[in-house]
Amino acid sequence: MSEFFHMGGYALYVWLSYAVAAVILIANIVIPKLQHKRMLKTLTKKMLRAEQLK
């Protein structure tokens, strides 16, 4: 098992590559999800305000 993590002496390069991949791939999923939530919230607020003015 430790041999697996050691990666024949290239552990730093190999695992850093996979870590960077994880960060970039997850960011491109999480960011639009947060934006979606925020967008729905802002639009709902705006709609409610517009209705109150009527």
Add this chain to the structure above:
Amino acid sequence: MMKFIHKTASPPYFYQLSGRWIPWLAGITVLLLLAGLYGGLIVAPTDYQQGESYRIIFIHVPAAWMSLFVYIAMAVAGAIGLIWRIKLAESVAVCSAPIGAGFTLLALITGSMWGKPMWGAWWVWDARLTSELLLLFLYFGVMSLYAAIADKRVASRAVALLALVGVVNIPVIHYSVEWWNTLHQGPTIAKFDKPSIDLRMLIPLLIMATAFKFYYVWALLLRVRVELLERERNTQWVKLLLKQLKG
């Protein structure tokens, strides 16, 4: 046929449809990624020249392929938006840029992680690397141009033109290792005779590449939905949707 396209591409219909696709795309992507990682990190044998360092290939090569694939998809969607003024195509083009930039960045970073132990340098101004860096700047250009123009219909057209001009860079990247004498290795897989790679390496590589394709569609739909909501915020269907969500 055109009727079908217009119906599917109409923002309210597509917003609903894509909402149903997303969980499936997420599930398929995760399963393929797990299979690809298992094959690449555990099953695949050690490379006789590069030792274990070559395992970066399972991220690096699919990311580099996707950096080109997403660019072409963006340019094609941009062209469709320019010609037929389909809003969905405009959104697809614009929303592809940050995902493509992510893949390009990933290809560049993993490339330098691989270059350091193998070539002894994090970076060289070699034709393949330089043209890929130019691709990253093209993506950034598309993103900032779109952000800079307030009218999103006008911005979409500007972005589509920029994306189309940048297409010339794609064959340059692809053939750079053949046209110039580069430090980057030549193609191992995309060539006409038999690929010069062990099947136990090739299969996980292709699984990862497929996983990245599904990932792209998944990430793209997430972004397109936000974009559609923003662009259509004053329309009836968005108001109806908000009322439904409020319950």
